[in-house]
Amino acid sequence: xxxxxxxxxxxxxxxxxxxxxxxxxxxxxxxxxxxxxxxxxxxxxxxxxxxxxxxxxxxxxxxxxxxxxxxxxxxxxxxxxxxxxxxxxxxxxxxxxxxxxxxxxxxxxxxxxxxxxxxxxxxxxxxxxxxxxxxxxxxxxxxxxxxxxxxxxxxxxxxxxxxxxxxxxxxxxxxxxxxxxxxxxxxxxxxxxxxxxxxxxxxxxxxxxxxxxxxxxxxxxxxxxxxxxxxxxxxxxxxxxxxxxxxxxxxxxxxxxxxxxxxxxxxxxxxxxxxxxxxxxxxxxxxxxxxxxxxxxxxxxxxxxxxxxxxxxxxxxxxxxxxxxxxxxxxxx
Numbered sequence: 001x002x003x004x005x006x007x008x009x010x011x012x013x014x015x016x017x018x019x020x021x022x023x024x025x026x027x028x029x030x031x032x033x034x035x036x037x038x039x040x041x042x043x044x045x046x047x048x049x050x051x052x053x054x055x056x057x058x059x060x061x062x063x064x065x066x067x068x069x070x071x072x073x074x075x076x077x078x079x080x081x082x083x084x085x086x087x088x089x090x091x092x093x094x095x096x097x098x099x100x101x102x103x104x105x106x107x108x109x110x111x112x113x114x115x116x117x118x119x120x121x122x123x124x125x126x127x128x129x130x131x132x133x134x135x136x137x138x139x140x141x142x143x144x145x146x147x148x149x150x151x152x153x154x155x156x157x158x159x160x161x162x163x164x165x166x167x168x169x170x171x172x173x174x175x176x177x178x179x180x181x182x183x184x185x186x187x188x189x190x191x192x193x194x195x196x197x198x199x200x201x202x203x204x205x206x207x208x209x210x211x212x213x214x215x216x217x218x219x220x221x222x223x224x225x226x227x228x229x230x231x232x233x234x235x236x237x238x239x240x241x242x243x244x245x246x247x248x249x250x251x252x253x254x255x256x257x258x259x260x261x262x263x264x265x266x267x268x269x270x271x272x273x274x275x276x277x278x279x280x281x282x283x284x285x286x287x288x289x290x291x292x293x294x295x296x297x298x299x300x301x302x303x304x305x306x307x308x309x310x311x312x313x314x315x316x317x318x319x320x321x322x323x324x325x326x327x328x329x330x331x332x333x
Contacts, residue, residue: 035150038214038276039157039171042183043193044072047219050252051183051242052158053080054259055276058269060115061260064153069142070120071135071168077158078111078118084255087111089122090138106145114257117152135170154277172200172211179214179281181239186218186226188296195292198234198284205283212281215239217272226295233291234284240272 042048049072056068070077078087090109097104110119121138139147157177159168171177182197184190194216201213215237218227222244231238242248248265251258259269313320 035152037155037177038179039159039177040181041159041197043190046183046185046190048183049077049080051217052077052156054269056116056156057114057257058259059273066116067152067155068116068118070158072158072160078120080255081118089120090141091122094141169200172204175210177211179212181214182216183219184227185220186224191230195286198286202286213284214279220244229295236282236284239275
């Protein structure tokens, strides 16, 4: 029996051709699979987990079957959903069960509240492993547990947007999700992260990927408008604007769910749930650094700063004293 081994040079050239192909004529369409798998990205601390916990709760209240998977090593998504209670992560449970010679069962890692099914992938101990690799291991275990046979309307993946390694980019790189939702605010750092995610989506679209950006959720919106301007510049819609409000801040800090019809914020999250469901995956137009800085005033970012080159003498500091030369100098004859 002979095996056909692909020519690596041909494969390499095909990847290059795909990367250079103009895909501007691709028309974004709504996700067609029964289960919408949506990856949510945002800067750490921007309120991504708060948004997701309340969004998933509202979706379930509206009659949808929802699975929420926390893919951030901080494991704060499910903590908010479960009133501050930390559930066992897939990584730690898998390690413990393996040492005991046992198999992981769904009831060991998946828990539910208000119709939402939720689990946390977790991550390694500090300084003892790669968080991205932990994500990959977690999804491998989910496949063994029957992930592809589960019956849900929505699977929401909560990813840390600051980290750009392969593990955290898994849904985009491997077409695991149909679309991405960004969470940002009117500050440079959160929009920098959102722009990075747009760049990742664009990169993999050039390689033949299908994941698109469904839109931006503006959290802690103080009305200054930079996040909305960013969305317009990269050609994605704003799905919702969650105001900077003391009531929301206190309820989030106390692990209270506001994504319910019983809350004064229920209507806002119901609108977000509807927008998330119908928003098509769009190919974004990421900004360069200058384009991102231009969304803000020069006083805010220092974008008018002029770089002053360092000199060799600057670098030598106290060692700047001249050294004797070994050059031979001849007297005039």
